[in-house]
Amino acid sequence: MKLAMVGFGQAGGKIVDKFLEYDQKHGSGIVRDAIAVNTAKADLMGLQHIPDNDQKRVLIGQSRVKGHGVGADNELGAEVAEEDIDEIQGAIDSVPVHEVDAFLIVAGLGGGTGSGGSPVLAKHLQHIYTEPVYGLGVLPGSDEGGIYTLNAARSFQTFVREVDNLLVFDNDAWRKTGESVQGGYDEINEEIVTRFGVLFGAGEIGQGGEVAESVVDSSEIINTLEGGGVSTIGYASETVETSSSGGGFLSRITGGNDTDDLDTTHTTNRITSLVRKAALGRLTLPCEIEGSERALLVLAGPPQHLNRKGIERGRKWIEEQTGSMEVRGGDYPITSSGRVASVVLLSGVTNVPRIKELQQVAIEAQDNIDDIRQESEDNLDDLINDDEDELESLF
Ligand SMILES: Nc1nc2c(ncn2[C@@H]2O[C@H](COP(=O)(O)OP(=O)(O)OP(=O)(O)O)[C@@H](O)[C@H]2O)c(=O)[nH]1
Structure with missing residues (x-):
């Protein structure tokens, strides 16, 4: 099965980069084209396999965040993606879409750029193209903290709605203790591309490949994913x-x-x-x-x-x-x-305790953030105003 892959945000870019490496190593021919989109210039520069040019590495939100990322603010991530959708489309224009079976948007859902931007891009692609648009969403580890969980829960809800199917990978289930975060991610990314590589590679057999007894065709992958939901x-x-x-x-x-x-x-x-x-x-x-x-x-x-x-x-x-x-x-x-x-x-899996737990923690985080914001507004008010309101501000 031939895919046009878009890695959105740091995790998305790294995973798509790894897919290209896998493709080159195994000759599986699943990545027909690959694009990385980010608000952080440094993340784009760190990629190794996605070609280093403006058509394949797209920096968005420059006027808003000056190439420094959105700092885990996924509402800002979504806004920036919407504002710069034409730049992303400019890169998609370089993809031979008639040669691809589907789009795959890859992102970590806990951050800001990929978490907010992916659902926006999915909606846009669904509007323009007839090819299916799939998502590969990575859930954060439960030790990453409330804001990442809240981002992931909100993005998950929106992303599922906008794609033809959301394939999910849960970092929490794959976390290994005692490893550096980076070393851990390298191994996890390897696991991701192996699983998805074999799956999508299966539908790509035929061009010079073996004659299988009952070969898996890309239409069988598409039909299995059809109907939406979570996989x-x-x-x-x-x-x-x-x-x-x-x-x-x-x-x-x-x-x-x-x-x-x-x-x-x-x-x-x-x-x-x-x-x-x-x-x-x-x-x-x-x-x-x-x-x-x-x-x-x-x-x-x-x-x-x-x-x-x-x-x-x-x-x-x-x-x-x-x-x-x-x-x-x-x-x-x-x-x-x-x-x-x-x-x-x-x-189309529906009995997923992990998602319910994620949503619960997200709601608690949201309530906590609202409480603290309210409290600190009151405290600041107390601090800057005198008790009897005798002082007048300058203007
Ligand atoms: N599997 C995997 N997950 C990652 C990797 N890097 C980050 N993550 C996860 O992805 C989430 C989002 O992180 P990033 O992709 O760095 O965030 P971003 O989309 O670039 O957004 P901002 O940095 O906020 O602008 C994190 O909370 C982690 O759970 C990676 O290499 N592999």
């Missing part, structure tokens, strides 16, 4: 023997040539176990999978390690677990890979 992704992988000479691992250790059946059983069992691990393990947004509206299962890896039976069983198992009758499945053969990976996209 999450599960992933699990296992190293496999890559030798393609005759039988597989089992036939070698048993020394026989007539163990094809055993091999098939082994391959099938591995696939079903990987599907369970992916769906029941850590999701990009942890949630209850029961009640998911639609799902897509992708099995990636060397073709001799993929089989229709395993995928069919995995697909049926997801149907049982989610209660959905709209579960698609297919394979993504990658001859050179030393791993078999299972990606489960769950679309």
Whole structure:
């Protein structure tokens, strides 16, 4: 599946940069074009793979914030995006939109620029283009503080409304203790691009790729995401023997040539176990999978390690677990890979305790901010005015 990616804000830019790196490394061809938009000049300068020119790195809000970012004020982020939407559109004009299957806007929802700007851009793109517009929204860690949570809760609500589907990644679920923030983000970003890379890469097979038993087409990804709402992704992988000479691992250790059946059983069992691990393990947004509206299962890896039976069983198992009758499945053969990976996209999830918790903390933060603002206005009033109001201000 070919995407036009827009990284909005620092996190968005870094993740899109990482997608380009992934694409170059794996030759997956999913990033047809990439643009970074930011209010902070330094963040744009720190990117490595997005071409360094005004068409691909767009600095907005210069008259308002002079290239220094919006300082986690997402209302300002939204205003600036609206004011400078023509500059962003100028960059989008350089994208060969007729060659892309969809737009993907990537942003951290806890800050100001990406959090406020992404929903504005999504609305704009929906208005102009017929291609689907997806969001990849990153939720902040719960230790980042009230203002980030409040930003994320407000942006999440708006972003979901403006995109065709919001794919969510929760930093909180992926936080590792004892790591520097930067080192932690590098690893997390790696996790993000691996999951989304396998998913979107699946729909890109065909140009010089392997002939799959039941290949996943980009239309299957689009149909799974169609209908809107929120999505999450599960992933699990296992190293496999890559030798393609005759039988597989089992036939070698048993020394026989007539163990094809055993091999098939082994391959099938591995696939079903990987599907369970992916769906029941850590999701990009942890949630209850029961009640998911639609799902897509992708099995990636060397073709001799993929089989229709395993995928069919995995697909049926997801149907049982989610209660959905709209579960698609297919394979993504990658001859050179030393791993078999299972990606489960769950679309239209609604039982997400993390979002309810985020909203609760956000409401508390909002009330607290209002109280403190009111209190400090009263206190300042007390400080600058004399008790009897005998003094008069100058003008
Ligand atoms: N996964 C991931 N999350 C990040 C990364 N950098 C920041 N974040 C998250 O994204 C949120 C928003 O941060 P930024 O992207 O820096 O904010 P911004 O959109 O540039 O907005 P301002 O800096 O306020 O102008 C943070 O609260 C973090 O939760 C990153 O490299 N990877």
